[in-house]
Amino acid sequence: xxxxxxxxxxxxxxxxxxxxxxxxxxxxxxxxxxxxxxxxxxxxxxxxxxxxxxxxxxxxxxxxxxxxxxxxxxxxxxxxxxxxxxxxxxxxxxxxxxxxxxxxxxxxxxxxxxxxxxxxxxxxxxxxxxxxxxxxxxxxxxxxxxxxxxxxxxxxxxxxxxxxxxxxxxxxxxxxxxxxxxxxxxxxxxxxxxxxxxxxxxxxxxxxxxxxxxxxxxxxxxxxxxxxxxxxxxxxxxxxxxxxxxxxxxxxxxxxxxxxxxxxxxxxxxxxxxxxxxxxxxxxxxxxxxxxxxxxxxxxxxxxxxxxxxxxxxxxxxxxxxxx
Numbered sequence: 001x002x003x004x005x006x007x008x009x010x011x012x013x014x015x016x017x018x019x020x021x022x023x024x025x026x027x028x029x030x031x032x033x034x035x036x037x038x039x040x041x042x043x044x045x046x047x048x049x050x051x052x053x054x055x056x057x058x059x060x061x062x063x064x065x066x067x068x069x070x071x072x073x074x075x076x077x078x079x080x081x082x083x084x085x086x087x088x089x090x091x092x093x094x095x096x097x098x099x100x101x102x103x104x105x106x107x108x109x110x111x112x113x114x115x116x117x118x119x120x121x122x123x124x125x126x127x128x129x130x131x132x133x134x135x136x137x138x139x140x141x142x143x144x145x146x147x148x149x150x151x152x153x154x155x156x157x158x159x160x161x162x163x164x165x166x167x168x169x170x171x172x173x174x175x176x177x178x179x180x181x182x183x184x185x186x187x188x189x190x191x192x193x194x195x196x197x198x199x200x201x202x203x204x205x206x207x208x209x210x211x212x213x214x215x216x217x218x219x220x221x222x223x224x225x226x227x228x229x230x231x232x233x234x235x236x237x238x239x240x241x242x243x244x245x246x247x248x249x250x251x252x253x254x255x256x257x258x259x260x261x262x263x264x265x266x267x268x269x270x271x272x273x274x275x276x277x278x279x280x281x282x283x284x285x286x287x288x289x290x291x292x293x294x295x296x297x298x299x300x301x302x303x304x305x306x307x308x309x310x311x312x313x314x315x316x317x318x319x320x321x322x323x324x
Contacts, residue, residue: 031165031184034102038168043096044180045088051176054084087174094170095129095179098122098143102166104189107308109273110158111194115150118166122146132167155191158269158312162188192308195277196270218242254279255297256307257289265316273311280304290314 032042047055058080065073103117118131126143133151140147155161166183218231221241231242256275261268272288279286280303287297288307295303295310 031182032100033186034100034183037097037099038095038181040096042181043092045092045177046180047177048171048175050174051084054080054176058084084176087176090173091170091177091179094126094172095168095181098126098129098168100166100168100183102163102183102185102187104163104185104187105153107192108153108155108189109192109194110155113152113154116153116163116166118149118151120147120149126170128170128172130169130171132169134164155189158191158193160188160313161191162186190309190312192312193266193269193273195274196267217245219245254284255287255289258291259289269311269314269316273308276304276307276311 032038058077061073061077061080064070065077099121101119101121103119105114105116108114116133120129120140120143122143122145125145128139128141129143130137130139131149131151133153136151138149138151140149151166153163163185166185168181168183169178171178218234219242221230221243229244231244235241256272256279258268258272261271263271276286276288280299280301283299285297285299286303286307288295288310290310293310293314295307298306
C-alpha cells in the first residue's frame with residue numbers, strides 16, 4: 001500500500017487564499033462604500049495612550065479611596081469616569097452620519113503622484129475630522145455641511161487599480177478615544193505606464209517649436225502687423241504696403257513601434273508612453289504598433305488617450321509579451 005504524498009504547492013495555495021479571504025471578509029465587515037453616511041455598525045472606538053492613562057488614573061483613585069476610605073478620591077474618580085463616558089459619546093457622534101465621496105484623478109501614471117479628491121457631507125457641524133490614505137493625512141478643522149480635501153496617492157503599477165482604503169478618524173474633544181471608519185473605493189482607475197523620461201529625451205522635442213519659415217506670399221498690410229514682416233522693397237516699387245506671409249512646415253507623421261524599442265517589456269511600454277506624450281505636445285500625427293494591436297495614426301487628445309489606454313492594458317507575461 002502506497003501512502004499519498006501531500007502536495008506542498010496545494011498547501012501553499014491554501015495558505016495564500018486564507019489570508020486573502022480573511023482580508024476580503026474584514027473588508028466587507030469593516031468598510032462602507034463611498035457616498036453612504038457612516039452607520040453605527042461601521043464606526044469603531046479605539047483608546048488612545050492618553051485615554052489609557054486616564055483609565056489608569058481612575059483605577060488608582062478608586063484603589064486609594066477604597067484603601068483609605070477617602071470620599072474625595074471617590075468623588076474625583078467617579079467624576080473622571082463620568083467625564084470619560086461623555087467624551088466617548090461626543091467623539092462617537094462627531095463621526096456618525098458623515099457621508100464621504102471620492103473623486104478619482106483624471107489620469108494617473110505608475111510610480112507618479114496622483115491626487116485623490118475627498119468630499120465630506122454632514123447634516124450638522126463637525127470638528128477635527130482626519131483623513132488618512134496610506135502614509136498621508138490631512139485634518140479638516142471644521143465641517144459645517146460640506147468640505148473638500150485631496151490626498152496624494154502613488155499607484156505602484158499600470159492597469160486597472162482600486163485606490164487604497166480611506167480612513168476617517170477623529171479624537172475630538174479630549175483625545176481619550178479615537179473614532180475610526182474605513183471607506184473602500186468601488187470605482188477602478190486605469191493607471192498608465194510610467195513615462196521613461198531619460199530615454200525619451202531625444203524624442204521630446206520632435207515637432208516642437210516649428211516656426212512659420214516658408215514664404216507663402218503677400219497680403220495687404222493691416223494695423224498691428226510687425227514691421228519686420230513688411231515687404232519694404234515691394235512698397236518702394238509699387239507704393240502699396242504689403243506684409244509677407246509665411247507657412248508652417250508640415251508636422252511629422254510617424255509610427256511608434258514596440259519592436260523598435262529595447263529592454264524589458266515594461267521598459268518598452270514606459271518608453272512608448274514618453275514618446276506618445278512628447279508627440280502629442282508637438283502636435284504630430286502618430287500611430288502605435290504593439291504585438292497584436294495597431295492604432296491608426298491620428299492626433300489630438302483622443303489619439304493620446306487611446307494610445308495611453310492601449311499601453312496601460314497591454315498584456316505582459318512572465319516570459320515576455322503575451323502571445324509571443
